[in-house]
Amino acid sequence: MRVLVTGGAGFIGSEYVRQRLRTDPALRVTVLDSLTYSGVEANLASVAGHPGYRFVRGDICDPDVVDQVMAGHDAVVHFAAESHVDRSIEGAGPFVRTNVVGTQVLLDAALRHRVGRFLHVSTDEVYGSISEGSWTETSPLAPNSPYSASKSAADLLVLAYHRTHGLDVVVTRCTNNYGSHQFPEKVVPLFITNLIDGRSVPLYGDGRNIRDWLHVSDHCRGIDLALRRGRAGEIYHIGGGTEVSNHKLTGLLLDAVGADWDRVEYVPDRKGHDLRYSLDDGKIREELGYAPQITFAEGLAATVAWYRENRSWWEPLKAAAEPR
Incomplete structure (x- = not known):
């Protein structure tokens, strides 16, 4: 199979590429990535010499680039997206351009080149907030941030x-991902790296917001199941099965790094901050045999260890992002 992976130098996309090339030697993967601030080509260093791997630097909003790259592929796995909620609140333009227009450009090219399958990676945030119970794949979309609105579109x-x-x-729509190689603006790597450096961590509001946590490698296994065995035109939820409040998550990260609560700075809550997300992933479990393999405890411990051991990866990224 020849697969075009958009955003393959990012956190989730690079895990997918590394995982699939490791487990399927016959696979041929082309990564298309514009290497914006959160796309790191070094994330793919371990597969750079793989005979089935090719990297193309380009923008998914550029019809000419996309048309050239799309030709000859059997499937598309579309990760490329602007995904940081805080940045979308500051300015929605890049989110609409990449997440909506970029997706449209890819779809047109996939149609033109008669690609066999187009898998679009989305998020639980398209549903808004849910106080109890869980969303199913037929739940209505009710996004509350510019980011989630652009993903809904x-x-x-x-x-x-x-x-x-x-x-x-x-x-596919997933819950909150965590793991290695995640850009240190997201809560888990931000808190870990700040704490390692002896700095404080910012906790929004009272920390009551609840998220379901999914290890990135489990997410990618779910994506591959949906790519190979999912039914055309269907939506599949991919969950981790571990709902944790931001306050509890903060406590777990403090304990993992050996820090105290005096390192926590309570900051004003994010605008439109959804209280709780929860996906019912029974469909992918029953139809495709999906089940997460990594417990939250072991996954979080491994994630903390990775950031401890890979300062050379994240320190330049944080330094570049610091206000000047």
């Missing part, structure tokens, strides 16, 4: 290309 475009043009598409 992209999801609907993907599904529309299936219904209108007959393009074979699958949409």
Whole structure:
């Protein structure tokens, strides 16, 4: 199989590429990534010499680049996205451009080149907030941030290309990911690296916001199941099965690094901060045999250890992002 992976130098995309090339020697993967601030080509260093790997630097919003790269591929796995909620609140433009227009450009090229399957990676945030219970794949979309609104629009475009043009598409929606190689603006790597450096960590509001945590390698296993065995035109939820409040998560990270609560700085809550996300992932479990393999305790411990051991990876990224 020849697979085009957009955003393959990012956190989740690079894990998918590393995982799939490690487990399927016959696979041929082309990574298309524009290497914006959170795309790190070093994330793919371990597969750079693999005979089935090719890297193309390019923007998914550029129709000419996408058309050239799309040719000859059997499937697309579309990770490329602007994904940081805080940045979307500061300015929605890049989110609409990349997440909506970029997806449309890819869909047009996939249709033109008769790609066999287009898998679109989305998020639980498209549903808004849920106080109790869990969303199913048929729950209505009710996004509350510019980021989640742009992802909702992209999801609907993907599904529309299936219904209108007959393009074979699958949409996956996941819960909060964590693991190695995550850009240190997201809560888990931000807190770990700040604590390692002896700095404080910012906890929004009272920390009551609840998220379900999914190890990135489990997420990628779920994506591959959906790519290979999912039904065309369907949505599949991929969950981790561990709901944790931000306050509890902070405590776990403090304990893991050996720090006290005096390192926590309570900051004003994020605008439109959703209280709780929860996905019912029974569909992918029953249809495709998905089940997370990494417990939250072991996954979090391994993540903390990775950031301890890979300062040379994250320190330059944090330094570049610091206000000047």
